[in-house]
Amino acid sequence: MAQFVHLVSEKLASAVRRRGINLNRSRSWPARGVYAMPVTPRFYISHQWLRELKRDGQRTVVGVYFRIPDDEPVLVGHYRFAHRACTAAEAAGVILKAEHAEGYEVIVPRRIEAAEIRKIRALPQVLGWRYYPGAHRDRPCGCPVCQPRGEIRSKRLREAYAASLREA
Numbered sequence: 001m002a003q004f005v006h007l008v009s010e011k012l013a014s015a016v017r018r019r020g021i022n023l024n025r026s027r028s029w030p031a032r033g034v035y036a037m038p039v040t041p042r043f044y045i046s047h048q049w050l051r052e053l054k055r056d057g058q059r060t061v062v063g064v065y066f067r068i069p070d071d072e073p074v075l076v077g078h079y080r081f082a083h084r085a086c087t088a089a090e091a092a093g094v095i096l097k098a099e100h101a102e103g104y105e106v107i108v109p110r111r112i113e114a115a116e117i118r119k120i121r122a123l124p125q126v127l128g129w130r131y132y133p134g135a136h137r138d139r140p141c142g143c144p145v146c147q148p149r150g151e152i153r154s155k156r157l158r159e160a161y162a163a164s165l166r167e168a
């Protein structure tokens with residue numbers, strides 16, 4: 001049986017333990033389902049979405065670990081591209097073999113029952129990437145569209161951007 005991890009706000013952990021994980025109804029692309037990552041030997045890859053999910057305002061995120069049968073149909077792919085249908089075991093293999101596994105996700109197209117959940121675990125809150133994989137290598141754009149008010153260090157970036165326009 002393939003083991004996966006789903007990241008959820010700590011506030012919802014007790015409800016998830018009692019009732020399981022419901023389908024994500026807010027997203028229609030690429031598909032409705034439970035978004036998860038296979039548990040891999042590389043802890044960072046399995047939990048890479050943590051910092052990106054925290055951008056929505058969650059203070060603490062926990063990992064919900066569950067098992068599904070190896071032959072369960074799922075979707076796998078990079079979040080920017082089309083996903084392909086395969087089994088849970090094949091999806092784990094795709095992510096394990098990917099040269100750059102940042103940005104991959106698995107979508108289980110059904111709810112996860114409480115009996116399938118193995119454990120809920122606190123995680124380090126500094127794992128993963130923000131904005132997009134590899135963003136730390138690029139200088140952020142300072143325009144007001146890319147740096148809305150209220151984002152971390154956005155005022156400093158907008159001021160530097162305005163100063164660069166005055167100099168040019």
